Amino acid sequence: MIGIIGARGVGKKTMILQHIKEKLDSKKALYVSADDMYFSEKRLLDLADSFYKNAGEYLFIDEIHKYTDWSRELKNIYDSFPTLKVVFTGSSVLDILKGSADLSRRAIIYKLQGLSFREYLKFYHKYEIEAYSLEQIVNNEVKLKNIQHPLPLFNDYLKRGYYPFGIENEMNLRLGQIIVQTLESDIPQYANLNVGTSRKLKRLLSIIAESVPFKPNFSKIAEIINVSRNSLDDYFSHMEKAGLIGQLRNETSGIRGLGKVDKVYLDNTNIIFNIVGDKSNVGNLRETFFFNQMRVKNDVISSSKADFVIENYTFEIGGKNKQQDQINKDGKSFVVKDDIEYGYLNVIPLWAFGLNY
Template identity: 45%
Template sequence: MSLQTLFQEQAKRLRTISLDKKRYLYDQINWTSKSIGILGQRGLGKTTMMLQYIKENYEGSDKALYISLDNPYFQSVSLYDFAMEFESYGGEILFIDEVHKYDDWSSHVKTIYDASALRVVFSGSSILQINKQKGDLSRRSLIYTLENLSFREYLSLSGAMEYQPISLEDLLENHGAIATNISAQIKPLKYFKEYLECGAYPFVLEDKDNFHQRLVQVINLILETDLPYINRIEMAQIGKLKKLLYLLAINVPFIPNITDLSSATQISRPKVYEYLNHLEQAKIINTLRSKEKGYNVLSKPEKLLMQNTNLSFALSSSVDIGSMREAFFVNQIKNALAAKNRFIDESIYSSKKGDFLVDDKYTFEIGGKNKGFEQIKDISNSYVASDDIEIGYKNKIPLWLFGFLY
């Protein structure tokens, strides 16, 4: 396959790419860096972001090229040799998608970095594998993670309204004025219900009717392809892993009983801990521990939730409303604060008083519109995130508003 053919394929792709709407991460990436890695689940828009950058900065130029390593052609050629050939013809920046489909891809990326002046942007849908290679690339590559759509982004991409992200501090201090402003433009509770069911992935805009079916396919690809390949899980264990995930989906939120989960799935206790860790790395679940326990994969989580609410609706015909509220809150907080790149992630812990401790400073209780302050009345910096209200008062804040953090 010639460079000319690849440029022709790229030109066809660029004709379908719009620059009108971009994911939140687009403007956070330092695109001038020599090596950039973008992590994220399938279907979140990584490919679109790379093509948008090419269209915005290199359309009609032969200095930037997008390739996808799921193309069978690249299984028979050296990625490093291809990159050197591209550079010899004047190439300046190479976008490599689906890197996890190529054996020993990280060695090739490192060699390209060391032996050429090419800038490289690589991306892959297998978060698990890229995480395993992340340490080897840390000295050379800036690694970014693209999370699922926030509620704010869903409103933007669906054409409902445009609004800038709000910092957590600004939200806590000025939520009344902010919610009043937004509620004057749209009916947030109507859109919020849509978002909880099917708004966390951009492909909802392509086919809403089959959204949950497509999401199940994404989950199956992770369980049947990524996990066995990356973590050497035997295929015979995949059925048990699916059963574990289903049990979690229909029972969350709850304090996991590892012994019961082990018995119900015929998975050993150590393997249950291991599989929970894999599912969290794959962005399928969120596990919450107390500040005292910290992040220890061998300690029992205090609480377990689906990573986002769309997963609950895809996996279960009956979604617990309390689970849904907590999963949304945890998802938006973790995704928003992850960008701070702290040495120790203290974005959110499970809390004995109240539901969650956020940013090691704020205590939150999550509930419906009648939720009161009884459980957190004596705690400083405490708030109620309340569902089914448009505008809050004092320390009672609409739950939907936390979807505007990124």
């Protein structure tokens, strides 16, 4: 049994249908959506029983969080049909995280990210680029075959490339709907919040989107949107789990995720453009991209001297005229520049960090 969780719109359903089409015998695979009217009268367990008795081998269940008491049903399916292979997905990361604790001994849970810049190049433009390790990126070993000028593609990625549906029309409309659904349905349902709270969450998103890289003064923000300080911590945590924001923490003393929140970013640059359009702060865009792409495979924390620390490397993010005043000349500190095509010495182009996964 495998669970695939992720924010709305990152491509879980598309990936599963593609896998069935390309890899499996369609007579032995079944795809169902747990919010289908069929399940208003039938149980998942009954469906699995019938499918199994008719020689079914692969059961894919989408939108599992829409099904009442889903974690118990999945446990029963797992225990009743040991040879049946089950994959379930959920858009509401919050509900899935709550329920998946019950499945910890039965299911392996994977989190699906949106597209990296590398994946965007393949999915949107058919360019085959290998993934590069952090070590290769800082050594300026990145090569883009058949792409002479990466910046126009990179700028397009920042606006629409994180979500697979960006390749279609009405990108802003669809992303806007995802944001609204997450704020007005997923988070309130998970945390038992009222409609008025969702308006406060929207206000929080706008504040983050319009800011220079956002260093939260939690007491001041709580006063602005009229909530308690403790409630604000919960709001930020809910939005982070739902894939709307990312919280950058300081040194964690080896215990991941327990450091003090130093900066707050929107989860990805597509959301920034959706909320504030061209009014977005360029420094915020650059840091959001770096944090979004690098935290997938690395533990990214804030730096007291620069912007980010990953392992023993320090990174300062800026434009093509960014100076090196803030970093040490120690071979472990790097200036990451937007608006440049290729790196040199300890200067690395920002787009190169989109090739890490």
